[in-house]
Amino acid sequence: MKLFRYLMLFFIIYSCFNNENKILPTERPLTESVYSSVTIQPDSLYQAYAIVAGILDNNLVEEGDVVSKNQTLIQIINSTPKLNAQNAKFSLNLAKENYNGNAAVLNSILEEITAAKLKYQNDSINYFRQKNLWEQKIGSKVEFDTRKLNYELASNNLKLLQSKYHRTKNELYTAVQQAQNNYQTALINTKDFMVKSKINGKVYALYKESGEIVTTMEPLASIGSATHFVIDMLVDEVDIVSISKNQDVIINLDAYNGKVFKGKVSKIYPKKDERNQTFKVEAVFENPPNILYPGLSGEANIIIKKKDTVLTIPKAYLIEDDKVKTDDGLTPITTGLQNMEYIEVLSGITKDTFIYKPE
Template sequence: MKLYSVLFLFLIVQSCGNNNEKVLPKERTLTEAVYASAVIQPDSLYQVYAIVSGILDANLVEEGDMVVKNEQLLQIINSTTKINSENAKLALSLAKENYTGKAAILSSIEDEITAAKLNFRNDSINYYRQKNLWDQHIGSKVQYDTKKLNYELASNQLKLLQNKYHRTENELHTALKQAQNNYQSSSITTQDFTVESKINGKVYALYKEPGEIVTTMEPLASVGSAHRFIIELLVDEVDIVKISLHQDVILNLDAYKDMVFKGTISKIYPKKDERNQTFKVEAEFIVQPKVLYPGLSGEANIIIAQKEKVLTLPKAYITDGNKVKTDDGIITIVTGLENMDYIEILSGISKNTYVYKQN
C-alpha cells in the first residue's frame, strides 16, 4: 500500500512539473544578429610621423584645432642635417669646378696631350725620314732603330694621355652627378623638418612637447576628420563569416544610454587580430549624433537576417541543438534563425505541440 502511495505521489509531482514547465511554439518576428563591441573613431584618422629625426622645436597647432591639407603642424630642428646639407653644397661646387671650371683637372691633361701630339709629330717626321734613308741603304741601323723607338714611345704616350683624359672625364662626370644627387637629397631632408597635415580635418592629439627628441618610429600627432565618424566593430571569429557589406547595425553608446543608433556595414578587414581572436569591421552612421568624440564605446548588433510570423521556441526548451520533449517523447526538429532567446522551428512540431523543459 505504501508503494502505491509513493508512486502516485511521484506521478502527481511529475505531472505538476510538466504542467509548470511546458510551452506552445509561438509565432513572432525573429531577428538573428551578431554581437560586436563598438568604438567610435573619426574617419580618415591617422598617426602623424616625421621622416627625419631631431628635436621638436615647436607645435604649430593645438589639440582641437581645425587644419587644412598641407598646413604646418610641427617644426623639428637638427643642426647636423643642416651642416650636412651645406657640406653637400660645397662638394657640388667643387665637383662642378673640377669638371667644367677654368682650373679643371681636364685642362692640365689637355695640355699634356697637346705637348704629346707635338712630340709625336716630331718623332714621326724623324722616323719616316730615317726610314726613307734606311730603305735607300743610307745611314746606320742604330740611327734607324733609335728614331723608330722614339716614334713608338711618342705614339704610346699620346694614346695613354688620351685614355687618361676620357677616363678622368667619366670619373669627374660621375662625381658631379653624385654630388648633385647628394645635395638634392640633403635639400629635401632639410625641407622635411616641417611636418604638414595630409588631410583637411582636426588635431585630436599631440604626443610630444617642444624640446623632446623626435624619431621616425614614434607618432607626433593624431589627425582625422572633424565632422565624419565611423563605427569600429570587433566581431568574434566564429561570427565573421556571417557578416557582409551593407548589413544593418543597431548601436547603443554608453554616452547616449537611452538612444539607439542605426548604421550599415561599410568595410570588413580580412586579417584576424590574433591577440583577441576578432576581426575589425567598420560601419557608417545612417543618422550621426551631433556630438561625438574619438574612443566613445558601446555595443552593437549586426542584423544577419529577419523573418516575420515564424514559429519559434525558447532556446531553454531545446537540447542537443535540435531535440525537444513532447507528450509523444523526444522529437528531433529542424531549426532556422535564432537570437539570444528564441530559435525558429522549421519542422518536427506544430504550434499545437506542447514542449516540456528538460532538466
Template structure:
C-alpha cells in the same frame, strides 16, 4: 484536517506551476544578429611623425583646431640636416669640378693619350721602315727587334691610357650623380623641419610640448576628419564568416543613453588580432548623432538575417540544442534563425504542438 488541506494546496500549486511551463510555439518576426563592442573614431585618423630627430620648437596649432591640408602644425629644430646639406653641396661641387672643370683628371688623361698617340705613330713609322729594310736584307736583326718592341710598347701604352680614360670618366659621372642624389635628399630633410597636415581635418591631440626631444619613432600629433566618423567593431572569429559589407548595424552609445542609431558595414579587415581573437569591422552611420568624440564606446548588433511569420520557441525550452519535450515525448526539431531569446523551428513540431520546459531549468 489542516495538514491535509496544506498538502492539497501544495499539490495544486505544483500542478499549476507545471502547467505554466507548457507553451505553444508562436509565429513572430525574428531577427538574427551578431553582437559587437563599439568605438567611435574620426575618419582618416592618422598619427603625425617627424622624419628627423631634434627638439620641438613650436606647436603651430592647438587641440581642437580645424585645419586645411598643408597647414603647418609643428616646427622642429635640428641643425644636423643643415650641416649635412652644406657638406653634400660641397661634395657635389667637387664632383662637378672633377668631371667637367678645366683642371680635371680627364684633361690630364687626354694629354697623356695625345702624347702616347704621337709616340705610337712615330714608333709605327720606324718599325715598318725597319721591317721593309729587313725584308731587303738591309740592317741588323737587333735594330729590327728594337723597333718592333718599341712599336708594341707604344701600342699597349696607348690602349691602356684609353681604357683608363673610359673607366675614369664613368667613375666621375657616377660620383657626380651620387653627389647630386645626396644633395637632393639632404634638401628634402631640411624641408621637414616644419611638419604640415596631409588632410583637411581637425587636431585631436598634440603629444609634445615645445622644448621636448622629438624622435622619428614617437607620434607628435593625431589628425582626423572633423565631421565624418566611423564605427569600429570587434567581432569574434566564430561570427566573422557571417559578416558582409552593407549589412545593417544597430548601435547604442553610452553617451546617448537609450537612443538607438542605425548604420551599415563598410569595411572588413581580413587580419585577425591574435591578442583577443577578434576581427576589426568598420561601419558608418546612416544618420550620425549631432556631436561625436573619438573614443566614445557602446554596443552594436550586426543584422545577419530577418524573417516574418517565423514559428519560434524560447531557447530555454530546447534540449541538447535541437530537441523539445512534447506530449508525445522528446522530439528532434530542425532549427534556423535565432537571437538571444528565441529560435526558429523549421520542422518537427507545429504551432499547435505543446512543448514543456526542461525540468532542470
C-alpha cells in the same frame, strides 16, 4: 471533510502553478543577429611619425584643428642635416669646377697633351726625313732606328695622354653627378624635419611638446577624417563566417543612451586577433549622429537573418537544445532562427501545443 478541503486547495495551487509555466507558441517576426562591442574611430585614422630624430621645435597646429593635405604640423630641430647639405653643396661646386676645366686637374693634362703634340710633330719630321735618306742609302741604320723609336714613343705618349684626358673627364663628370645626388639627398633630409599631414582631416592628438626629444619610433600626432567615422566591431570567431559586407547593423552608443542608429558592414578584416580570438569588422553609419568623438563605445547587433512571421517559443522553455515538454512528455522539435529571447520552431509542435517550462 478537512481532507477534501486540503486536496482541493492543493489541486488549485498546483493548477495555478502549472498554468503559470504553461504557454502556447506564438507567431512573431524574428531577427537573428551577431552581437559585438563597438568603438567609434575617424575614417583614415593614422599616426604621424618623424623620419629623422631631433628635438621638437614647435607644434604648428593644435588638437582639434582641421588640416589640409601636405600642411606642416610639426617642426623639428637638428643642425646635422643642414651642415651635411652645406658640405654636399661644397663638394658639388668643386666637382663642377674640376669638370669644367677651371681647376688644375684637366688643365695640367691639356698642357701635357700640347707638349706631347709638339714632340710628336718634331719626332715625326725627323723620322720621315731620316726614312727618306735611308731609302736613298744615306745615313746609318742606328740613326734611322733611333729616329723611328722616338717617333713611335711620341705617338704612343700622345695617345695615352689623350685617353687619360677623356677618362679623367668622364670620371669628373661622374663625380659631378654623384655630388649632385648627394646634395639632393641632403636637401631632402633637411625637409624631413617637417612632419606634414598625409590627408585632409583633423588633428585628434599631439603626443609631444616643444623641447622634447623626437625619435623615429614614437608617434607625434594622430590624424583622421574630420567628417567621416567608422564603427569598429570585434566579432567572435564562431560568428565571423555568418558576417558579410552590406549586412545591416543596429548600433547603440553609450553617449546616446537609448537612441538606435543604423549602419552597414563595410569591411571585414581577414586576420584573427589571437589575443582575444576575434575578427575586426568595420561598418559605416547610414545616418550618423551630429556629434561623434574617437573612442566612443557601445554595442551593436549585425543582422544575419530575418523573417516576418515564424512560430517561436522562449528559449527558456527549450530542453537539451532540441526538445520541449508537452502534455505528451518530452517532444523533439526542429529549430531555426534565434535571438537572445526566442527561437524559431520549424517542426515538432504547432501553435496549439501547450509547452511547459522546465524546472
